[in-house]
Amino acid sequence: MMKLLSAQASPYGRKVKITAALKGVADQIETKAVDTLPLVNEELRRENPLSKIPVLILEDGTQIFDSHVICEYLDSLTPEPRLFPPSGPERFRTLTLAALADGILDAALLLVYEKRFRPEDKWVDTWMQRQQLKIDTALDWLEKAPPEMGAHPDYGHVTLACALGYLDFRHGGVWRATHPKLVAWLDAFDKAVPAFAESRPN
Amino acid sequence: MMKLLSAQASPYGRKVKITAALKGVADQIETKAVDTLPLVNEELRRENPLSKIPVLILEDGTQIFDSHVICEYLDSLTPEPRLFPPSGPERFRTLTLAALADGILDAALLLVYEKRFRPEDKWVDTWMQRQQLKIDTALDWLEKAPPEMGAHPDYGHVTLACALGYLDFRHGGVWRATHPKLVAWLDAFDKAVPAFAESRPN
Known part of the structure; x- marks a missing residue:
């Protein structure tokens, strides 16, 4: 049994949960909720010295992080559906989309941390404005041409869905009013991937 | 010709420069310095809506980011040396080491941004203490067993070297006094990889 250190509200942990479900390996992972609020959580710090979640711990004790690396690891466990295109332009399109969505998340987290x-x-x-501008500019860029889903969602799509879900969860979903194509995109993702609703934070 | 948007002092940009040198593709990349200090740098924002460097722009205009994705892209351009192990435990060991080193960098940057x-x-x-503890804990973990370099450095090693180089550059190298094995490790990397000295910020 693998062990996943995460938190119910973590958007990065949600990426991993959705990936595990899409790959059919969710039943091989036991999730342990950890609290990242204290300065030191010894259990978490022992497994990831950065004290960041998620961390995946393999049966032999090997720690894997961050969420990008965990998702790629889970993708390697079963052949289909392939969430990380193996090579070529599709691979770097998927990875850059994921980096863009992770960047939205990083900025959205910094806004939450400002107050926490x-x-x-x-x-x-001016610091909060700097973060908000990254989010807004990235959403406008994505609204112009929402990524195509193809036969099944890939890792970039999973990451984008979790980023938008986090904006709903912590930032009141204000992005929805001005990004109708992305709203439709997220609805389609939601319908195609049951694990998205199942991992919704509350 | 590819174009790299970066800055002389960027540790993430340095990862890309060293990777390009190791892969023998540095002469296919023209580097353009961009200023990330203003709230808006239109040139940068057009290529990466997150306004983050580095960004690699391919001849056809395709943008690739973040530094992890750019380095993996450059690694795919020539066969040797292979900086990203193609699969198996070595791949996830390399990627987790890189995530750890990127996490050191992220925390070290947040400390710089606090004052900037x-x-x-x-x-x-308490916020600065939180970031410093991530750095210190990660360095202590690495000091216990510095990563083995093998026949040639890989992407994890490149990232770690840039993280330690950044602690030298922006945080006065105070890590050196308490981490002698990592100091020796960085000396060995420096000797093995001329691009490390060539890309040193000043």
Whole structure:
């Protein structure tokens, strides 16, 4: 049995859960919820010195992180559906889309952390504006041409869905009003991938 | 000719430069320095909506990011030396090492950004402590068993070298006093990879 250290609300952990479901290996993974709020969580820090989730721990104790690496590992366990195109332009299109979606997530997380880890008199508007602009610009870019899903979603699509899901969860879904094509895209993903609804944070 | 948007001091850009040199494709890349300090740099934002460097632009205009994806792309251009093991435990060992080193970099950058993007009265000690602890814990973990270099460095080694180089550049090299094995490791990398010295920020 593999072990996944994660948290119910983690969008990066959600990427892994959806990937595991798509690959048919979810029943080989036991998920352990860890709390990343304290400065030190000894259990997490022992498995990933960065104290970041998710971490996948193999049966032999090997730790695998971050979410990108875990998803690629899970993709290697079963042949179909292939979530990481093996080579060529499709591979780098998928990986760049995932990096873009991870970048949306990173900025959205920093906005949450601003309020979680700082008293209100230490918030800095220009810093938050900087993060918000990354999110908005990335969404506008994606709205122009939402990625095509093909026969099945790939790792880039999974990451984008988790990024949009996180904007719904922590940022009130305000992106929806101005990005109708992305809303339709996420609806289609939701219908195609039951694990998306099953892993929805609350 | 490919184009690389980066900055002389960027540790993520340095990863790409070293990878290009190791793969023998540096002369196929023209590097363009971009300034990431302003809220908006239109040239950068057009190529990567996250406004992050590095970005690799192919001859046909395709953008590739982040540094992980760019390095893997460059690795695919020539057969030897192989910086990303194609599969198996070695691949995920290399990728997890790189994720660990990128995590050191991310935390070290957030420490720099605290002072670059906030006035002094908005600095938060507990936030900086949180980032510093990630760096220190990761370095202690690596010090216990520095990664073996094998016949040639791989992508994990390149990333670790750039992380340690960044701690030298922006954080006064204080890590050196308490991590003698990592110091020796970096010396060996420096000797084996001329592009490391050639890409040193100043």
